[in-house]
Amino acid sequence: MTNSAYLRYVALxxxxxEGVGDGDDTTGLRGFADRFAEHLAVASPGLAYANLAVRGRLAGQVRAEQLAPALALRPDLATVVAGVNDLLRPRFNAEEVAGHLEEMFAALTAAGARVMTVTVPDLGEIAPLARPLASRVSALNEGVRAAAARHGVMVAEIAAQPVATDPRLWAPDRLHVSSLGHARIAAALAEAVRLPGSDDSWTLPLPPRALPGRLQAAGAELRWAAGFLGPWIGRRLRGRSSGDGRTAKRPELLPLGRPSLPDPA
Structure with a gap:
């Protein structure tokens, strides 16, 4: 199969x-998988696309809930991106998470799909309170790279690019990328699979910006902790997830319609 002949793309x-950070639940979510599908459809107008992702899912839940439906759709291309929810949990085990990812890599490649994934930027560069997680992020990325290498999975090295931690690529909650961040990830995947017209422009830095003063930065941290970190911790303490009661937004392979949200400026 040539790199322009993908006709059945499934995202896990x-x-x-799912696209959180790129739109909202009222106007609709777009996200990197939708945007990547749009890149694919330029080369393959007959592309059909399914998105099985659900917010809040741990890597083991993605494997348990999404792998079998994905295989049933017989994709020739699949993206598997999971593990960040795991590294935010108190009992994170990088080897266990990588094992879940590897099971998905192995099953999908054995079924004939080309599989792609990404690495995770240092969250401490985006939210200073997350700096203690740096070793977990590194361990997760190492596990992803090793598992990918064993199964011929393509890795878009988001983590290696300094622009990946530019705050403008991240949503206000600092846990999800913004519309611009989703667009950059989609472009990274397009380059990794060598789609016609793709290049490394997704790695370029954004124009310089005015940096906040010390007091402004401290105030922003407090507002973030109150507005996002506190509620997130509250859900964890109550044993709840942002994905409770949710199902996949696009469980069947369907042709692409027109984008529901505009491209970022």
Missing amino acids: GDSQT
């Missing part, structure tokens, strides 16, 4: 793949 994952 959590909130990033």
